[in-house]
Amino acid sequence: MLSAPQKPLSALLSQALVAYTVELDGEFERRMLAMPSRGARLSLVVWLNLLRFLVDGPVSVGTLASRTLAGEQVKHPLGCLERWRLILLQPGKRDGFGSGRAIRADWPVQLTASGQMAISIWPDLIEEIDARWSKRFGDGASQLRAALEAIERHIDLELPQGLPSAILKLPDFAPRKSAAEDGLPLAVLLSRVLLAFALEFERDSRTPISLCANTIRILGDQAIPETEIPKRTGCSNETAGVGWQLKPYIVVETDPARGRGKLLRLSEAGIRTQHNYRRLTREIEERWLESSSGATEELRESLAALLTGRRLSEGLKPPPATTRAGAASPALGRRDIGPAARQRMRDLVAQTEAFVRDPAGALPHYPLWDMNRGFGP
Numbered sequence: 001m002l003s004a005p006q007k008p009l010s011a012l013l014s015q016a017l018v019a020y021t022v023e024l025d026g027e028f029e030r031r032m033l034a035m036p037s038r039g040a041r042l043s044l045v046v047w048l049n050l051l052r053f054l055v056d057g058p059v060s061v062g063t064l065a066s067r068t069l070a071g072e073q074v075k076h077p078l079g080c081l082e083r084w085r086l087i088l089l090q091p092g093k094r095d096g097f098g099s100g101r102a103i104r105a106d107w108p109v110q111l112t113a114s115g116q117m118a119i120s121i122w123p124d125l126i127e128e129i130d131a132r133w134s135k136r137f138g139d140g141a142s143q144l145r146a147a148l149e150a151i152e153r154h155i156d157l158e159l160p161q162g163l164p165s166a167i168l169k170l171p172d173f174a175p176r177k178s179a180a181e182d183g184l185p186l187a188v189l190l191s192r193v194l195l196a197f198a199l200e201f202e203r204d205s206r207t208p209i210s211l212c213a214n215t216i217r218i219l220g221d222q223a224i225p226e227t228e229i230p231k232r233t234g235c236s237n238e239t240a241g242v243g244w245q246l247k248p249y250i251v252v253e254t255d256p257a258r259g260r261g262k263l264l265r266l267s268e269a270g271i272r273t274q275h276n277y278r279r280l281t282r283e284i285e286e287r288w289l290e291s292s293s294g295a296t297e298e299l300r301e302s303l304a305a306l307l308t309g310r311r312l313s314e315g316l317k318p319p320p321a322t323t324r325a326g327a328a329s330p331a332l333g334r335r336d337i338g339p340a341a342r343q344r345m346r347d348l349v350a351q352t353e354a355f356v357r358d359p360a361g362a363l364p365h366y367p368l369w370d371m372n373r374g375f376g377p
Contacts, residue, residue, distance in 0.1 A: 007365070008213075008278075008281035008282070008285065008365070009197065009281070009284075009285045009288070009296070009299070009300055009303075010194060010197045010198060010201070010209065010213065010281055010284075010365070010366065011213060011281075011365035011366070012300065012303035012304060012307060013190055013193060013194040013197065013299075013303065014194060014213070014363070014364060014365055014366045014367050015303075015307055015359065015360070015363035015364070015365070016144075016190055016303055016306060016307065017163065017187065017190040017191060017194060017367055018234070018363050018364055018367050018377045019312055019315065019316060019355070019359060019363060020044075020129065020133070020186060020187050020190065020315075021043060021044050021045070021187065021367070021376060021377055022315075022316055022324070022352070022355065022376075022377060023129055023132070023315035023316060024044050024125060024126065024129045024187070025042075025043050025044060025374075025376050026318045026319050026322050026324055026325075027125060027128075027129070027319060028040075028042070028043075028044070028118075028121055028122070028125055029041060029319070029322045029323065030319040030320075030321065030322055031121050031125070032117065032118065032121065033321065033322070033329075035117050037113065037114040037117040037118070038084060038085050038086065038114040038332070038333070039084060039085075039086045039114045039115065039117075039118050039332065039374070040329065041323065041329070041331075041332050041373065041374040041376070042084075042086070042118055042332075042374040042375070042376075043369065043373060043374045043375045043376030043377075044122070044126075044162065044187060044376070045162040045163065045165060045369055045375050045376075046077065046081070046374065046375050047118075047119070047122040047162075048160070048161040048162030048187065048188065048191070049068055049070065049077075049160050049161060049162040049164070050064070050068055050070075050074070050077055050078075050081075051081075051086075051111075051115065051118065051119050051122075052119070052122070052161075053067045053068060054087075054109060054110075054111050054115070054119065055119055058108040058109055058110040058111075059108070059109060060105065060106055060107065060108055060109070061074070061075070061078065061089075061103055061104065061105050061106070061107050061108075061109060062105030062106065064078070064109055065105070068160060069158065069159070069160045069171075069173060070160070070164070070171070071171070073164075073166070073171065075100030075103045076099075076100040077165070077375065078100065078103060078109065079096070079098055079099040079100040079101070079103065080098070080332075080371055080375075081115070082097065082098055083097070083098030083099075083332075083333045084332040084333035085112055085114060085333055086111070086112055086114050086115040086118065087109055087110060087111055087112060087115055088109075088110045088111075088112060089103060089107050089108075089109060090104075090107050098333075126185045126187065127185075129186075129187075129315075130185055130186050132315065133186060133315075136311050136314065136315065137306060137311060140302055140305050140306055141186075141306075143298055143301070143302040144186075144299070144302040144303065144306065145186060145189065146295075146298070147295045147296075147298040147299035147302060148186075148189035148190065148193055148299065149182075149184075149189060150292065150293075150295035151193050151196075151288070151292055151295050151296065151299065152180070152184070152189055152192050152193055153180040154292075155176065155192060155193075155196045156175060156176050157173040157174070157175065157176055157196065157199070158173055158174050158175065158176045158177055158178060159173055159176075159191075159192045159195055159196070160191075160195075161184075161185075161187075161188045161191065161192070162187070162188070162191050163191040163194060163195055163367055163369075164195070165369035165371075165375055166208075166210075168208050168210075168245060169202060169208055170195070170198060170199055170202055170208070170209075173199070193299075194367075197284060197288075198366070200284050201280055201281065201284060204280055205276060205277070205280055207249070207273050207276075207277075208245075209277075209366055210366050210368055211245060211246060211249070212273060212274070212276075212277035212366075213277065213364075213365040213366035214233040214234075214235055214240065214364055214365060214366055214368065215229055215233060215240060215242075215246060215250075216246075216249055216266065216270055216273055216274050216277065217233075217274065217277065217365060218232040218233055219250065219264060219265060219266045219270065219274075220265065220266060220271075221265055221266060221271065222265060223251075223253055223263035223264060223265040224263065224264060224265070225255065225261060225262070225263060225264075226242060226261065226262040226263070226264055227261070229241075229242070229264070230347070230351075231350075231354070233364055233365070234351065234354070234355070234362050234363050234364035234365075234377075235364050235368045235370075235377070236347065236351070236368070236370040236372070236373060236377070237347055238370050238371075238372055239368035239369075239370050240368070242262070242264065248267070248269050248270075249266060249267055249269055249270030249273055250264050250265065250266060250267055250270055251264070251265050251266070251267050252264055253265070285300075307359060307360040307363075308360055312359045313355075313356045313357075313359055316352065316355045316356045316359060317356055318352055323344075323345050323348050323349075324348045324349060324351075324352040325349070325352075326345065326349050327345070328341065328342055328345050329341065329345070331344070331372070332372075332374055344372060344373070348373070364377065
């Protein structure tokens with residue numbers, strides 16, 4: 001495993017963002033479980049990119065699409081939130097309930113009681129987690145914030161507050177119109193700077209950074225079991241699964257020792273893509289170093305220090321009675337605890353233990369938000 005100073009800047013940003021998200025999501029779940037509500041497993045990105053626009057009351061789907069900068073892609077998370085009983089769309093039963101199908105731009109989006117409880121928690125909680133990081137990391141947190149702010153002010157695109165959940169190609173964003181803001185939450189700064197890096201990467205790469213930084217990065221010319229991919233990438237089983245998007249880059253073989261199960265290695269195209277990922281991330285960072293008046297160097301130093309110390313593990317330890325601590329809870333939108341929910345709990349516990357044990361080695365090199373985890377890591 002690469003040590004922190006050798007990783008691409010995008011990987012350092014990603015690991016810090018996932019660590020922050022895991023810490024905040026655990027405390028959010030604890031507080032939601034104390035209320036008669038659903039949605040305890042919702043993750044931070046849902047607030048940053050969608051639900052915060054409903055604080056002042058219902059708005060139309062079309063208005064949300066514009067404000068969230070997500071366009072038509074806003075319909076997928078809206079369908080999930082509807083299925084999880086956190087928002088109401090068209091009254092009564094509709095075709096495509098709980099999915100993005102047939103959602104119309106003129107429909108109002110209204111929070112349910114559980115949705116209202118959720119949005120009452122996030123603003124204060126984000127301030128609290130920012131304060132925790134400031135106390136825990138001291139001058140390192142101040143250096144990190146200053147470097148992120150210096151870079152974020154010069155991003156020339158209008159970006160959302162949270163990193164989009166797209167596994168494939170990132171969406172396009174318009175030139176920046178809004179003025180730079182002071183005092184943005186740390187999660188917003190991390191998300192925007194990482195997104196700016198990722199967009200620059202994808203301008204020169206045919207393969208999305210989400211695939212390059214995770215599965216393609218950890219594979220080589222020696223085959224490994226498919227079941228190892230989530231462990232080696234730090235991603236969930238669902239987002240690390242081998243789908244059609246990875247087929248050009250891998251060779252799939254049957255495990256000869258067992259006669260079943262899959263072994264994976266990189267194809268020639270995959271090896272070229274892996275080399276290209278390393279080259280492009282290095283070239284982007286070199287460009288940033290030349291143009292950022294020292295902010296990029298300070299950012300790397302502060303992130304590397306944050307990830308190599310043991311203090312990051314403190315925030316990754318889950319609160320008692322939460323899913324990452326081993327408490328069984330229903331899947332979002334359900335009342336009963338089914339087999340799938342129990343398996344996801346076991347997966348979350350194993351992932352969390354790895355994060356706590358070795359944050360720099362276990363956290364993913366690019367966040368993949370899992371719908372089954374409330375769009376969390």
